[in-house]
Amino acid sequence: MANKMNIRNLAVPMQMPSHMEINGNQEVIVDGCSGVLEYDIDVVRIKTGKLIVRFSGRNLVIKCLTADSLVVTGFLTGIEFSM
Amino acid sequence: MVSLRLTRWLMGYVRFSVIGGSPERFLNHCARSGINLWDIRGGANCGACVAAGRYRELRPCARHANAKLKVGGRYGLSFATKGIRKRRGLVVGTLVFIAVLYLLSARLWSIEVKGNTTIPTGQIEAELKELGVVPGTLKSKIEPQILQQKLMLKFTQIGWLSVNTHGCTAEVQLKEKIDRPQIIAQDNQKIYNIKAAQTGQILSMEVYTGTAMVKEGDAVVKGQLLISGVVEDDEGKSTLRGASGKIIASTARTLTTEVERKRRVSGPTGQVVTRRSLNLFGVRVPLSLVEKPIGDYKTEGIHTDLKLMSSVLPISVYEENWSEQQTVDVTLTKEQALVEAKKQMAQKQKEELGDAKIVSMNPSEQIDGSKLLYRELVKCEENIAQESEIIIK
Numbered sequence: 001m002a003n004k005m006n007i008r009n010l011a012v013p014m015q016m017p018s019h020m021e022i023n024g025n026q027e028v029i030v031d032g033c034s035g036v037l038e039y040d041i042d043v044v045r046i047k048t049g050k051l052i053v054r055f056s057g058r059n060l061v062i063k064c065l066t067a068d069s070l071v072v073t074g075f076l077t078g079i080e081f082s083m
Numbered sequence: 084m085v086s087l088r089l090t091r092w093l094m095g096y097v098r099f100s101v102i103g104g105s106p107e108r109f110l111n112h113c114a115r116s117g118i119n120l121w122d123i124r125g126g127a128n129c130g131a132c133v134a135a136g137r138y139r140e141l142r143p144c145a146r147h148a149n150a151k152l153k154v155g156g157r158y159g160l161s162f163a164t165k166g167i168r169k170r171r172g173l174v175v176g177t178l179v180f181i182a183v184l185y186l187l188s189a190r191l192w193s194i195e196v197k198g199n200t201t202i203p204t205g206q207i208e209a210e211l212k213e214l215g216v217v218p219g220t221l222k223s224k225i226e227p228q229i230l231q232q233k234l235m236l237k238f239t240q241i242g243w244l245s246v247n248t249h250g251c252t253a254e255v256q257l258k259e260k261i262d263r264p265q266i267i268a269q270d271n272q273k274i275y276n277i278k279a280a281q282t283g284q285i286l287s288m289e290v291y292t293g294t295a296m297v298k299e300g301d302a303v304v305k306g307q308l309l310i311s312g313v314v315e316d317d318e319g320k321s322t323l324r325g326a327s328g329k330i331i332a333s334t335a336r337t338l339t340t341e342v343e344r345k346r347r348v349s350g351p352t353g354q355v356v357t358r359r360s361l362n363l364f365g366v367r368v369p370l371s372l373v374e375k376p377i378g379d380y381k382t383e384g385i386h387t388d389l390k391l392m393s394s395v396l397p398i399s400v401y402e403e404n405w406s407e408q409q410t411v412d413v414t415l416t417k418e419q420a421l422v423e424a425k426k427q428m429a430q431k432q433k434e435e436l437g438d439a440k441i442v443s444m445n446p447s448e449q450i451d452g453s454k455l456l457y458r459e460l461v462k463c464e465e466n467i468a469q470e471s472e473i474i475i476k
Binding site for chain 2: 037038041060063
């Protein structure tokens with residue numbers, strides 16, 4: 001039982017680093033997103049690996065959401081990173 | 084983007100709103116379950132769109148997030164046709180329409196001939212008909228290359244021809260040949276004299292080649308030698324040449340025409356029978372219930388093709404006008420006969436005098452039984468020079 005390992009821990013180094021593409025202040029395409037933490041029309045907070053990214057702005061909409069990516073559109077005013 | 088929207092519409096989708104619970108948790112659960120959501124709205128009116136077939140799969144996710152789902156709207160082809168699908172007539176009608184459209188679009192419904200100037204369109208269409216190209220022919224049976232060759236062989240005056248099919252129209256585009264001008268070989272070997280073509284008095288002479296045998300003011304008779312082809316040089320040697328020159332003489336001619344006053348004239352009685360028919364996809368549908376009249380009738384037909392945006396449609400209207408004719412014996416008055424005689428005389432003058440200048444005319448008429456004889460004594464000035472070949476053996 002002591003030799004048992006969490007298989008998820010093995011998979012962590014294999015994960016692709018998150019990749020973010022920002023088109024002006026209108027659209028952000030995030031690859032490698034592991035979940036939505038907060039979603040409102042003026043703030044979207046997402047988890048990307050060890051980082052938490054906070055998009056703030058006006059009329060924010062998640063245009064598309066899949067298991068590891070999402071597209072945020074709207075009038076972006078700020079991006080914050082935190083651990 | 085348009086194709087994505089169209090695909091979503093064709094597949095059908097549902098717009099729903101998430102009520103209560105944690106919308107973020109619901110969205111994460113959906114994403115991990117592999118359910119694709121789009122147009123996700125946040126805030127108080129949280130909601131999204133999902134493919135119609137996957138809406139049921141959202142329920143466990145909503146349960147996990149402690150939220151409830153409410154359908155806001157159903158969109159797509161399957162929802163738009165929901166009411167219609169129960170009406171079999173409409174469905175059958177649509178299927179029949181598609182089938183008819185498919186069957187009709189496989190055929191040729193109009194033929195357009197372009198670029199012809201001297202060859203009548205009807206003649207080309209008749210030849211195409213002989214070659215099996217008529218409205219209603221299957222497009223797959225048309226072989227443009229062979230058609231082009233056959234038409235080119237039939238009409239030798241065509242320089243270039245192309246047969247193209249655009250939709251249900253066959254377009255025959257052609258260009259006629261421009262005949263090269265005939266090159267008249269100058270034959271210096273022939274020897275001519277110039278003789279008088281008419282009897283008259285010479286007014287002016289222009290001798291280009293040869294020896295003048297007459298002078299201005301001389302009276303000449305028809306066939307008299309005017310310019311000789313024999314030319315004598317200063318040393319007394321004679322050479323033979325083709326004489327040429329312009330001899331203007333004053334001539335007089337008598338032209339006569341004859342008009343028969345008693346005649347049988349066929350004219351319309353005023354009774355006209357009109358028959359119309361509709362040509363629909365090559366099938367003639369009569370629009371009038373009038374039979375072909377029996378008797379002495381003159382027929383005129385007008386074929387009108389229907390056009391839409393400059394392309395000929397396979398629909399045409401044919402109108403026949405049958406005008407009843409009556410033959411009556413008519414005797415022309417002297418004035419009527421004279422008018423006709425003058426017309427004939429004008430034509431005769433054009434044919435016989437050509438470009439001669441008419442100086443004076445002295446007309447006279449005479450009635451001989453049922454005929455009117457109209458004479459004109461015409462004095463004119465014309466070129467009477469006529470070439471006459473000297474044959475040396």
